[in-house]
Amino acid sequence: MRNLIRFILNNHFFILFLFFEIVALTLVFQNNNYQKAFVFNISRNISGYINTRIFSFRQYLDLHETNQKLVEENIRLRKDLISSYKLNIRPSANVEFDAAWVRQYDFIPAKVISNSVNKQSNFISIDKGTRHGIRPDMAVITYEGVVGIVSGVSENFSTVIPVLNRDLRISSRLKNTGYFGSLHWDGKDPGRALLQDLPHHVNLNAGDTITTSGYSAIFPEGIMIGTIAAFEITGGNFYTVIVDLSTNFRRLSHVYVIDNLFRDELLELEKTTGYD
């Protein structure tokens, strides 16, 4: 016993080192999964408050360009308004236009308060939380395209896993031919991601548009992801496509969180039918 105590005393520096490393590495590996981002619920509220201050200053510097982009988006949306269309068929008493359409997606505007692009697992924090109707697994987009998926929420803040995180895969589709594959980031270039699982007989061209497929009940169909930069056939039958992401993750400021109002119904249905 005395020998044991003497051994511990003699090597206390090394033993303490091992102890701290084990604690730290346990933290690292326990939180590797993005689903476990809720560990930061407590600290999120504190750091969220401070980060809000920093980002509100940075937003001020980007104000001019953001305004420009928002004006462009407004014009585009105005063109899509029903009032910009003329009814092309003869109006009839049988068709009631309002009843034919049901709202599926709701949009919640939010501001980015912290962001990174240079890590392997990047995270974004936004300034809206449960109080504003945000729940985990909602889609986040910006006027340029896809941003990511909400992973953890606290009362006033949420963390988002962006496309620039190796843990995230997004079901995506070629706009012109409709073939779909799975998009993920390889951790190298914050402007580019890889699209895999496209069969080799599909006809690809550089510059083709990639959008979301709408198969996941998270993202609506047809949200812009990016354009094809290059492609090659790897592993026999599938393409590996390098995609230029349309979203500029280095200067995110305003994002929209998308609430799929039918998501619970769809998940419930898929569960009861044993769909996996």
Place this chain on the structure above:
Amino acid sequence: MIKVLPRNILRILILVLFQVFVLNNIQFSGFVNPYMYILFILLLPFETPGWLLLSLGFVLGLSIDLFANTPGLHASATVFMAFLRPMILDYFAPRDGYVPGTFPRVFYYGFGWFFQYAAILVLAHHFFLFYLEIFRLSDFFITFRRVIFSSIFTLFLVMISQYFIYRR
């Protein structure tokens, strides 16, 4: 000697805030991110006991982790670096040992001594950090490049701080 405590508390606060709010927002080509906060470990007095050194490294790394959403990552790298520090100090010790009342700084031991001491510890920290973050060997050389460029940048900031802020 009494002034050591408040001075170090102030230093750890400034370095963490500077790291979180300024350096973490600097992103050169998505590759380079300087981690200057480890300057705190470099500048601790020679007489710092081992347990305190490791504990401070753990607390320092964990506070960076809280803001960077990377639980344990910086903590483990900083503890590793704190663990190496006494050995590096032994290795580079002058023939008569370190003079009591002096601190590991350029002012006391010269540019060459401090540069070697800082370079080895910064490299060790960055190697540990970046390889733990990526946790695979397939992109060995890309990660290696990130380690080297980030280390150069961190080291540059550390050396500059010796001449502008910690002159004495």
